[in-house]
Amino acid sequence: MADLKCKIAGIESINPFWLASAPPTDKKLNVVRAFEAGWGGVVWKTMGYDPPVINVTSRYGALHDSNRGVIGINNIELITDRPLEVNLQEIREVREEWPDRVIIGSMMAPMMEKLWKDLAVKIAEAGVHGIELNLGCPHGMCERGMGSAIGQVPEMVENATRWVREAVDIPVFTKLTPNITDILLPAEAAKAGGADAVSLINTVNSIAGVDLDIMAPLPSVDGKGTHGGYCGAAVKPIALHMVGDIARNPDTRNLEISAIGGIGNWRDAAEFIALGASGVQVCTAAMLYGFRIVEDMIDGLSRFMDEKGYKAISDFQGLAVPNTVDWNDLNMNFDLKAEINKDLCIECGRCHIACEDTSHQAITKKAKADGGMEYEVVNDDCVGCNLCLHVCPVLDCITMKPVDNGLPHLTWPEHPENPIRVAKKEK
Amino acid sequence: MSERLIVSRDGSPLEDSQIDANFSDMHPPLNKTQAKVESSRCLYCFDAPCIRACPTSIDIPKFIHQIRTQNLTGSAITILSSNIMGGTCARVCPTEILCEGECVLNATGEKPIKIGNLQRYAVDQYLEGNNPHPFNRAKSTGRRIAVIGAGPAGLACAHRSAVQGNKVTVFENKAKPGGLNEYGLAAYKMADDFARKEVDFLLKVGGITIKHGQVLGENLTLANLQSEYDAVFIGTGLGDVNNLRVEGEHLNGVQDAVTFIEELRQTAEKHNISVADNVVVIGGGNTAIDAAVQAKRLGAQNVTLVYRRGTDQMPATEWEQDLVKTNNVNVIYWSKPIVLKGGEKVEEVTFERCILKDGILTGTGNFFNLRADLVLKAIGQMLDKNPLAGLSIENRKIRVDEKYQTNLQGVFAGGDCINSGEDLTVQAVEDGRKAAESMHDYLENKNG
Numbered sequence: 074m075a076d077l078k079c080k081i082a083g084i085e086s087i088n089p090f091w092l093a094s095a096p097p098t099d100k101k102l103n104v105v106r107a108f109e110a111g112w113g114g115v116v117w118k119t120m121g122y123d124p125p126v127i128n129v130t131s132r133y134g135a136l137h138d139s140n141r142g143v144i145g146i147n148n149i150e151l152i153t154d155r156p157l158e159v160n161l162q163e164i165r166e167v168r169e170e171w172p173d174r175v176i177i178g179s180m181m182a183p184m185m186e187k188l189w190k191d192l193a194v195k196i197a198e199a200g201v202h203g204i205e206l207n208l209g210c211p212h213g214m215c216e217r218g219m220g221s222a223i224g225q226v227p228e229m230v231e232n233a234t235r236w237v238r239e240a241v242d243i244p245v246f247t248k249l250t251p252n253i254t255d256i257l258l259p260a261e262a263a264k265a266g267g268a269d270a271v272s273l274i275n276t277v278n279s280i281a282g283v284d285l286d287i288m289a290p291l292p293s294v295d296g297k298g299t300h301g302g303y304c305g306a307a308v309k310p311i312a313l314h315m316v317g318d319i320a321r322n323p324d325t326r327n328l329e330i331s332a333i334g335g336i337g338n339w340r341d342a343a344e345f346i347a348l349g350a351s352g353v354q355v356c357t358a359a360m361l362y363g364f365r366i367v368e369d370m371i372d373g374l375s376r377f378m379d380e381k382g383y384k385a386i387s388d389f390q391g392l393a394v395p396n397t398v399d400w401n402d403l404n405m406n407f408d409l410k411a412e413i414n415k416d417l418c419i420e421c422g423r424c425h426i427a428c429e430d431t432s433h434q435a436i437t438k439k440a441k442a443d444g445g446m447e448y449e450v451v452n453d454d455c456v457g458c459n460l461c462l463h464v465c466p467v468l469d470c471i472t473m474k475p476v477d478n479g480l481p482h483l484t485w486p487e488h489p490e491n492p493i494r495v496a497k498k499e500k
Numbered sequence: 501m502s503e504r505l506i507v508s509r510d511g512s513p514l515e516d517s518q519i520d521a522n523f524s525d526m527h528p529p530l531n532k533t534q535a536k537v538e539s540s541r542c543l544y545c546f547d548a549p550c551i552r553a554c555p556t557s558i559d560i561p562k563f564i565h566q567i568r569t570q571n572l573t574g575s576a577i578t579i580l581s582s583n584i585m586g587g588t589c590a591r592v593c594p595t596e597i598l599c600e601g602e603c604v605l606n607a608t609g610e611k612p613i614k615i616g617n618l619q620r621y622a623v624d625q626y627l628e629g630n631n632p633h634p635f636n637r638a639k640s641t642g643r644r645i646a647v648i649g650a651g652p653a654g655l656a657c658a659h660r661s662a663v664q665g666n667k668v669t670v671f672e673n674k675a676k677p678g679g680l681n682e683y684g685l686a687a688y689k690m691a692d693d694f695a696r697k698e699v700d701f702l703l704k705v706g707g708i709t710i711k712h713g714q715v716l717g718e719n720l721t722l723a724n725l726q727s728e729y730d731a732v733f734i735g736t737g738l739g740d741v742n743n744l745r746v747e748g749e750h751l752n753g754v755q756d757a758v759t760f761i762e763e764l765r766q767t768a769e770k771h772n773i774s775v776a777d778n779v780v781v782i783g784g785g786n787t788a789i790d791a792a793v794q795a796k797r798l799g800a801q802n803v804t805l806v807y808r809r810g811t812d813q814m815p816a817t818e819w820e821q822d823l824v825k826t827n828n829v830n831v832i833y834w835s836k837p838i839v840l841k842g843g844e845k846v847e848e849v850t851f852e853r854c855i856l857k858d859g860i861l862t863g864t865g866n867f868f869n870l871r872a873d874l875v876l877k878a879i880g881q882m883l884d885k886n887p888l889a890g891l892s893i894e895n896r897k898i899r900v901d902e903k904y905q906t907n908l909q910g911v912f913a914g915g916d917c918i919n920s921g922e923d924l925t926v927q928a929v930e931d932g933r934k935a936a937e938s939m940h941d942y943l944e945n946k947n948g
């Protein structure tokens with residue numbers, strides 16, 4: 074099977090699967106269990122100056138699907154609530170006991186050069202492979218001028234990164250917050266500050282729900298709630314977009330990316346790697362199912378690589394980046410039509426009502442002689458939007474078939490009906 | 501409780517508590533988690549086939565979606581607005597040949613949605629909660645409606661009619677309302693006096709009076725009712741049973757299965773019923789199955805169900821046929837009774853093996869005997885025509901037009917006493933409600 078050994082910001086890892094800085098990496102006990110399970114590395118739960126923070130109860134909210142599956146979790150926890158020296162001592166011990174595994178030390182400090190530098194040095198001296206700057210925590214810590222309060226201001230991102238870069242000689246990862254309009258600004262700032270890599274995304278500002286009995290946001294603490302950080306499967310699309318943007322932007326192209334956000338299986342990981350990431354970090358999925366999920370991540374990714382003939386992670390890293398383009402670069406002449414496989418169709422009518430009520434009235438419903446219903450796509454009306462494909466409960470029942478229309482590749486800027494193009498021509 | 505029978509641990513007769521447990525809820529209600537998981541499996545089909553397969557056309561995808569969103573009250577009202585006896589139907593409908601049989605998930609190789617169980621989940625919580633009756637009565641029409649028979653057909657008709665603003669009097673022979681809901685359906689399907697609770701709920705709509713001890717053909721005549729009331733609905737069900745027409749049929753210890761079940765249903769503590777050791781049930785319909793299974797659950801040592809044809813011809817549904825097997829009832833096919841023997845009491849039944857010859861059931865001349873202390877006859881119920889003089893009968897039932905009207909002006913009928921569909925509770929409810937609507941139209945047109 075394909076070897077998953079890889080290098081992330083120059084650090085060798087037995088596989089691309091690291092645990093993100095969070096409760097799963099809070100102490101030696103967890104980290105050892107994670108390494109036993111097969112994780113390649115961990116980013117230790119964010120450390121700060123003593124006295125340690127104090128957390129509140131409760132701490133997590135969740136968005137469930139109707140079958141109790143967790144779509145996303147939101148949390149209002151702070152950074153490690155244990156003394157710095159306890160964490161550093163445990164890091165030393167685990168480094169010695171697990172020499173082939175990666176430990177990155179995550180840290181945050183108020184915006185003062187000396188504070189960032191002193192703490193970075195202390196953590197580096199414990200033997201970590203690299204330092205990650207937590208500039209993303211969107212709750213609690215930001216009210217103390219740290220976390221996303223720094224990550225949302227590009228100059229501060231650059232300064233904090235530079236201070237740590239100057240203080241230590243190990244790789245520096247700047248962890249970005251998604252609570253910002255354009256991810257390229259902090260990414261460019263991190264690069265300017267000398268970061269070896271960016272880690273993203275941190276959690277998304279959110280309220281998980283509202284308790285309609287006590288009329289308070291969830292999770293609630295003694296009848297009051299606050300916004301928390303959203304993570305899990307729900308944020309994966311946001312993270313993919315931000316990773317892709319950094320990977321295809323000329324100014325940040327050679328920043329390494331440690332991708333985070335909704336990664337729960339090997340497929341998710343492969344998608345981030347295809348969009349340019351060197352490795353991935355996982356938090357929520359481990360919190361939902363335990364460390365054992367890495368087993369299939371390793372197994373599945375190796376088999377995928379075997380099947381595709383990739384010998385190393387680097388063989389497919391970034392392969393989807395050139396295909397990630399602006400809307401203006403899409404081919405307007407490409408055409409798809411939905412096709413229903415009537416042998417598989419169970420006659421639930423979902424495609425029909427979805428298209429009828431909210432799209433293009435392109436799926437007809439006819440009573441059959443045997444008492445059932447027949448659903449059929451009207452090609453002339455189908456715009457190939459994929460809605461029916463997504464609502465159909467039967468796998469492979471609806472497929473999208475490209476139309477061979479013989480038309481050339483044509484983008485919007487080249488399109489005859491584009492008024493801007495026409496205006497230019499007339500000039 | 502489960503579909504499986506509680507059996508003796510050591511060969512000695514069942515203890516009282518075991519017998520009582522044998523008659524508790526056969527399918528315990530779904531708990532919150534089960535309801536959530538099950539409702540989430542429903543695809544929320546559009547123009548769903550399950551709705552088409554429900555005789556009362558309950559909007560199944562809607563009520564299941566409402567369970568999913570935890571709008572349980574809304575869900576119950578969705579059900580009850582199509583079927584006021586949604587609680588009983590959820591318990592007794594043969595769903596495998598109705599809604600669940602048509603669920604699209606059958607086609608994916610998955611189990612169909614447990615529509616009946618979900619329906620019960622929603623309706624029970626509404627009935628058990630301290631909720632008001634969900635339907636308001638329209639402004640009084642000043643009209644009076646007579647309903648004969650307080651079974652599901654009669655009560656559904658009465659309820660609908662009351663909602664329309666009419667004053668309804670229900671004339672019922674028996675001491676309790678509910679018809680076969682109260683006297684006929686298997687005890688383990690209708691545990692905890694549910695029939696009574698449901699009738700109480702139904703009557704809360706107001707405007708309905710039930711008079712007991714009223715018998716059409718005895719102290720009531722159709723002609724009197726026609727003159728005193730604006731319209732009459734007949735929902736008297738099937739009051740008679742088919743006879744075996746063999747020698748010995750009138751021996752002690754030979755009983756109609758329907759009567760056996762009725763006595764059983766009317767005994768609160770089932771362990772107080774003493775059942776014979778050797779029970780022979782003759783017939784192949786759901787009544788035969790219910791009688792056999794309940795006899796076994798009472799602790800009878802040997803229960804044998806004998807049917808003259810084979811499993812394919814059995815009118816009992818597949819689920820019911822499986823039920824006899826999981827309840828240790830012996831089943832003998834292709835055998836018909838020839839003679840019942842005994843002195844004071846029945847002691848033995850002689851059967852003859854049969855085969856189908858050119859489509860005709862024919863005796864083979866091979867005979868065998870079964871010991872029997874109790875013989876239960878379950879070879880079909882039929883219309884009791886005696887009280888129905890003046891009404892035209894067709895195919896052994898009261899003839900009605902598509903508006904449920906009989907040959908007599910202003911006299912309507914529904915339920916088991918007409919040929920509307922299968923003889924099922926849910927069909928009776930549908931008939932009663934539809935007939936009420938027709939009566940309303942008829943009276944509006946007549947007076948308006």
Ligand SMILES: Cc1cc2nc3c(=O)[nH]c(=O)nc-3n(C[C@H](O)[C@H](O)[C@H](O)COP(=O)(O)OP(=O)(O)OC[C@H]3O[C@@H](n4cnc5c(N)ncnc54)[C@H](O)[C@@H]3O)c2cc1C
Binds near residue numbers: 649
């Ligand atoms: C043993 C048994 C088990 C069954 N199991 C099921 C089942 O599991 N699921 C299912 O869907 N269906 C089942 N059925 C069928 C179902 O019970 C009937 O289809 C349904 O009850 C018919 O309703 P109805 O209102 O037409 O008649 P009934 O329920 O029979 O009600 C008729 C009412 O009219 C009264 N009445 C009769 N004659 C007179 C008169 N002359 N004057 C005044 N009142 C009169 C009766 O006392 C009774 O109250 C079963 C039936 C039997 C016998």
Ligand SMILES: Cc1cc2nc3c(=O)[nH]c(=O)nc-3n(C[C@H](O)[C@H](O)[C@H](O)COP(=O)(O)O)c2cc1C
């Ligand atoms: C296919 C699609 C097209 C959309 N187009 C627009 C749009 O043209 N203008 C707009 O303001 N929002 C648009 N939206 C966003 C929606 O209005 C809405 O803000 C978003 O879907 C989030 O709401 P919801 O997920 O609760 O439905 C679109 C959403 C979808 C799914």
Ligand code: SF4
């Ligand atoms: S997961 Fe549950 S049990 Fe564990 S600490 Fe949190 S609230 Fe307590």
Ligand code: SF4
Binds near residue numbers: 419420465470
């Ligand atoms: S959504 Fe799929 S299964 Fe349902 S009717 Fe349409 S094609 Fe058939």
Ligand code: SF4
Binds near residue numbers: 541615
């Ligand atoms: S057919 Fe089955 S899946 Fe579809 S709405 Fe009915 S119960 Fe739900």
